[in-house]
Each structure stands twice: as structure tokens, then as C-alpha cells.
């Protein structure tokens with residue numbers, strides 16, 4: 536276990552040093568500066584939570600503080616590694632509130648169900664898709680009799696396009712949404728509680744990892760998505 540931590544720490548130190556190099560702030564003549572302040576500079580942007588940890592360690596009186604500057608580096612690199620491993624487990628899914636959901640004033644209600652669950656919003660915008668765009672989005676349904684009407688409807692008004700992130704968010708997002716036909720959706724689901732017919736079922740959610748990837752790419756540019764660590768995460772995720 537301890538050797539694992541050491542390996543993890545070593546890897547994290549390497550990535551820390553790479554970050555330092557690119558930030559051009561904490562390496563002098565190839566010599567790593569390992570003070571807490573330097574680490575904070577290196578980590579800021581990459582891992583804001585850990586950067587603030589370093590800043591606290593540096594700014595507080597080391598003898599009175601909860602961790603000394605000397606101890607802060609290995610502990611924080613270990614935490615960084617943990618966070619990177621955790622980030623790798625995170626999935627993203629595409630969720631859209633369709634024109635009926637927007638017009639019925641259900642944006643906050645729907646956002647809140649995902650947010651309260653513990654998922655993280657990493658992209659959101661209001662768009663009126665063209666019919667051509669709607670056809671791209673629903674391309675897998677092009678042979679269905681309702682395809683044209685469905686695309687007319689999706690492009691009939693504002694849609695709230697979102698990307699949500701979290702462990703298992705693709706599959707669980709579908710559970711929050713409920714069955715396609717609101718008559719068959721369970722009470723407690725978004726469609727079960729808030730919609731009545733299949734043609735006006737207020738929300739879209741990606742149905743699998745490949746679809747999620749394709750739909751996020753169709754609706755969002757990479758720079759429209761934000762990676763960040765939410766303060767709530769340490770309370771939402773954990774292993775005992």
C-alpha cells in the first residue's frame with residue numbers, strides 16, 4: 536500500500552513538475568522549488584482545490600497550521616493523484632430540455648433534479664436548432680414515421696442544451712428522465728411527473744456512452760465545456 540502511494544506520489548510529482556515547467560513559475564535552472572507556495576502556483580488551474588490547500592499551508596503559521604509546508608507536498612501530490620483517478624471515472628452525458636419543457640417553465644425543475652442528485656453541470660446554453668440540425672441529432676430515427684414531425688418540433692423553439700458529469704450519469708440520467716412514453720414513465724421520474732404524451736415528453740438524454748460522445752460533440756464546442764472541481768464532490772463521492 537505504502538509503495539503504491541509512493542509510486543502514485545512519484546507520478547504526481549512528475550506531473551506537478553511538468554505543470555510547473557509549463558507555468559514557467561517555479562523551476563529555476565532545472566531545480567525544483569518545492570515550497571508550498573510554488574506548488575500552489577503550479578497547481579492553480581489544474582487542481583484549484585489542492586492549490587488552495589497549498590496556499591493555506593503556506594500562508595498559515597506552519598507550527599500552528601494543520602499541516603506543515605514540508606508535509607504538504609507529498610500529501611497534496613497524493614491527493615492530486617486520487618483526484619486524477621477519480622476524474623477518469625467521470626462520465627458525461629448530453630441532456631436537452633425540449634421546446635415544450637422550456638415553454639412550460641420547467642427548466643429550473645429539470646436542472647434541479649440532476650443537480651440535487653449530485654451530478655455536475657459542465658455546459659449549458661439556449662439554442663433554437665434548425666431542422667437540419669434536429670435531423671442530425673435524431674439521425675438514428677430517420678426511418679420512423681414520426682421523424683419529420685419530431686424534427687419540426689425540436690426546431691420549433693428554444694432548447695436548453697446541457698452536459699452533465701458524474702459517476703454513472705449516462706445510465707442514471709435516463710432513470711431520472713423515465714421511459715420514452717410518459718404514460719409508461721414511473722412517478723418520480725421527470726417524464727412521469729411532468730409529461731403526458733410521447734410527442735411532448737419535455738426532455739432528451741443520451742442513451743449510451745457512444746451516443747453521449749456523439750451528441751456532446753454535435754451540440755457543444757470543446758471550449759464551451761468547463762472542467763472544475765465542485766466543493767460538494769468530496770461529500771458526494773467517497774469510499775469507506
Ligand code: DAT
Pocket residue numbers: 676681685714715733734736738739740742
Ligand atoms: P428517448 O427520447 O427516450 O431516447 P427515442 O430515442 O426512442 O426515445 O425517441 C426520440 C424521441 O422521439 C422521443 O423522445 C419522442 C419521440 N418518439 C419516440 N417514439 C415515438 C412515437 N411512437 N410517436 C411519436 N413520437 C415518438
Ligand code: MG
Pocket residue numbers: 740742
Ligand atoms: Mg433516444
